[in-house]
Amino acid sequence: MTTAVVAGADPDGLGEALEDEGATVVRVDGIASAxxxxxxGIEEADLFVLTDMDDATAISVAKELNPDVRVVTYSRDSLPEFAKGQADLAVDPELLAANVVAEEIV
Structure with a gap:
């Protein structure tokens, strides 16, 4: 079973779509810090989903805590240049619906 840590407001519902696909979803309360x-539970998670690019520094923190975690960003905002090399997948919700992304990454 896939475990996903979701950080950010998730206005497009990727967390719910992941749950619909059978993933266990744990949401980060507040700012995504170490x-x-x-x-x-990032140290044991399969996925780190970030929906707020203002918290993009959390990508490097997540990778430091769990080098094997797959990082997915799901936001209309651009992923900052410094984080692009660490994200495995960056998706704009206007291009792919949450259920399609969830189906592909679970």
């Missing part, structure tokens, strides 16, 4: 990611 502490909040650890509490959410």
């Amino acid at each position: 502490d909040s990611l650890t509490v959410a």
Whole structure:
């Protein structure tokens, strides 16, 4: 079973779509920091989903805590240049619906 840590408001419902696909979803409360990611279980997670590019520094934190975690960004905002090399998949919700993305990554 896939475990996903979701950070950000998730206005397009990727977290719910992942649950519909059978994934276990844990949401980060507040800002995605090392502490909040650890509490959410990033060290054992298969996926780190980020929906707020203002928190893009969380990508490097997640990768530091779990080098094998797959990073997916799902936002209308652009992924900052510094984080592009660490994200496995960057998707604009206007291009692919949440259920399609969830089906592909679970």
